[in-house]
Amino acid sequence: MxxxxxxxxxxxxxxxxxxxxxxxxxxxxxxxxxxxxxxxxxxxxxxxxxxxxxxxxxxxxxxxxxxxxxxxxxxxxxxxxxxxxxxxxxxxxxxxxxxxxxxxxxxxxxxxxxxxxxxxxxxxxxxxxxxxxxxxxxxxxxxxxxxxxxxxxxxxxxxxxxxxxxxxxxxxxxxxxxxxxxxxxxxxxxxxTFSFLHELEMLLEHGLIKGGDLNNAIVYVDKELKPETMERLKVAFGKDSISVKPNGILDNLTLHYxxxxxxxxxxxxxxxxxxxxxxxxxxxxxxxxxxxxxxxxxxxxxxxxxxxxxNYVPKFDLSQKPLMDIHQIMATLPHRAPFLLLDRIIEMSDKHVVGMKNVTMNEPFFNGHFPEAPVMPGVLQVEAMAQAGGILALSTVPDPENYLTFFMKIDNVKFKQQVIPGDTLIFDLKLITPIRRGICHMAAKAYANNKLVSEAELMAQIVKTKNK
CATH class of the missing domain: 3.30.230.20 (lpxc deacetylase, domain 1)
Structure with missing residues (x-):
């Protein structure tokens, strides 16, 4: 297509x-x-x-x-x-x-x-x-x-x-x-438009075709045209005479097709x-x-x-070579295990970024959340989305290793589905407004199993740290 x-x-x-x-x-x-x-x-x-x-x-x-x-x-x-x-x-x-x-x-x-x-x-x-x-x-x-x-x-x-x-x-x-x-x-x-003679008679009787004349409708004669009907039509349409053509339509006009x-x-x-x-x-x-x-x-x-x-869920080809692997992500973000919650960057432009995380049973937070029913905390889903957004934000500076991104505001957070071991999380973030003065405002959504699992509006600030 x-x-x-x-x-x-x-x-x-x-x-x-x-x-x-x-x-x-x-x-x-x-x-x-x-x-x-x-x-x-x-x-x-x-x-x-x-x-x-x-x-x-x-x-x-x-x-x-x-x-x-x-x-x-x-x-x-x-x-x-x-x-x-x-x-x-x-x-x-x-x-x-x-x-x-x-x-x-x-x-x-x-x-x-x-x-x-x-x-x-x-x-x-x-x-x-x-x-x-x-x-x-x-x-x-x-x-x-x-x-x-x-x-x-x-x-x-x-x-x-x-x-x-x-x-x-x-x-x-x-x-x-x-x-x-x-x-x-x-x-x-x-x-x-067209009409059959029997419909036309009914419309005339009920006064439903006052603006119609025989120049804006084809009339198919599907019944015998009685003399009294002929007279009524002549009066209704202001015609001196009306007749039926060999092809079965009134003689008011000629078919285009x-x-x-x-x-x-x-x-x-x-x-x-x-x-x-x-x-x-x-x-x-x-x-x-x-x-x-x-x-x-x-x-x-x-x-x-x-x-x-x-309920729209975008489709991303996870079999393609990622735009950024874990090594490239670590070269940009300061986060490290156990708080690095991003495995790949799949897509990125100046207005959006798509990231991915494979959720495994080995995640340290599952030890306490919850031992018998492991569920990824919603706050960590938001953090993972923010890390993907950080990749987009830091792509706007020439030396990302000398910058950090800090949350300023989180709005309209919603959790739709549980995230459990074995899920693959896809983060899709789009800029709500262009990045200005280091302020990055994004709409973020996380998907798993072809469903929206969480969403939020994130605002962060890009801050330069001291050069090492």
Whole structure:
């Protein structure tokens, strides 16, 4: 897999679009605004008191009847998927979307106009790496009622396949695939939303498609078009005449692709999975996708990612030749047995250090802690982490043998697991702030048996001793 560092992106300047909300029929103003790193996608309701902001999150989804709708603290956003798909499709990670209504303008029923606006605003790289979840095993969700299913499997990049089956003569089985997200603009963005005639009749009866006209939806005629239905449609859409084309769609527009319906379903999948809040490196396969199954899968992914990151244990290759062996460590640190609690340095940069200790039954502290149940004292785990941090701190001076490091402060110490004879401890320390004036502030974690065993924030001072 590629190890190239990919930076987060936002837009260079704000840009505004105007249109009509599909379900309200009201004119809507939408403004895309630049956002800082790690901001993600968020909507701001400028028509509400205090102009509240709501994060685009699967955990807030409340309804998926005619689009993906979410709400938090009384702030709601409806039909978010086409806007979010445009952001994902252009590789934009951070953007604030201002609206003066609950739903974005429907435009032509696709992501095309949002993509054009975002490109016009310009895309800017930020000084932060992308937040990406790498799929290592299949993850799936199935809606037993409908047979809809989504799964993601390992892949070198984000890929999506949508397989749809509408079980009708006019629109049967269709498939669409996006092998690389950079092809979104050319192959997926202009795929428009669609409806079946029986759905359209119901929506009109319930007043749920006030902003819709026959220029922003493909209508598949899946039942006999009765004269009275024809008249209602002509009135609803302000048309003098309406007819059915030989391919079974109303004559309001021409298909962009034979499989435009499948491509639009793929577009919806991308927009809905944006609610995970993290880029995905994996191939998504969506079978009979819909907003409900899409967002349920997004919730599962968001919760899985959160849980895994909370329990994340980095992997280090202990079979590689160490950066520093015990002799090199002793040439740098003044500690000696029985208080030298570090065997190797595995990695080091100007911002981090990784050390290792093999814990054996021969450790002198096991004689009294405890004779019948040997457990490594937590204070010695902290000391061992500090010794690894001392290697990093002393690497900043030309003559480390003439310096010592002294604790100034220890904060947020937590002990998660017991450390016993036979364990291999890995210490992973990262600078919280750059070393200045001899002050070293680090976040330290100790791992054993693929588990976090202890952690702390350590502050130490590098002090020069008298030359010998």
């Amino acid at each position: 590629s190890t190239t560092v990919v930076k987060q992106k936002t837009i260079q300047k704000e840009i505004t679009l105007k249109g009509v909300g599909l379900h309200t029929g009201n004119e809507v103003t939408l403004t895309f605004k630049p956002a800082p790193a790690d901001h993600g996608y968020a909507f701001k309701r400028v028509d509400l008191e205090g102009e509240p902001t709501i994060k685009a999150s699967a955990l807030f989804v409340t309804n998926t009847q005619r689009g993906t709708n979410f709400e938090n603290n009384g702030v709601s956003i409806n039909t978010s998927e086409h806007v979010l798909a445009a952001c994902v499709g252009l590789g934009i990670d951070n953007v604030l979307i201002e609206l003066n209504a609950p739903e974005p303008p429907i435009m032509d029923g696709s992501s095309k106009f949002f993509v054009e606006a975002l490109e016009k605003a310009g895309i800017e790289e930020l000084d932060a790496e992308i937040d990406e979840y790498i799929v290592t095993e299949p993850i799936s969700y199935k809606d037993e009622k409908t047979g809809s299913e989504i799964l993601v499997i390992p892949s070198n990049e984000y890929q999506v396949t949508a397989m749809v089956d509408f079980d009708t003569k006019v629109l049967g089985t269709q498939n669409a695939t996006l092998d690389t997200i950079s092809d979104f603009k050319e192959h997926i963005a202009d795929a428009r 034979p499989n435009e319906a499948a491509r639009h379903k793929l577009l919806d999948v991308i927009g809905d999975l944006a609610l995970i809040g993290t880029r995905i490196r994996g191939r998504v396969i969506a079978i009979k996708p819909g907003h409900f199954v899409n967002t349920e899968f997004a919730k599962i992914m968001a919760q899985k990612i959160k849980k895994e990151r909370r």
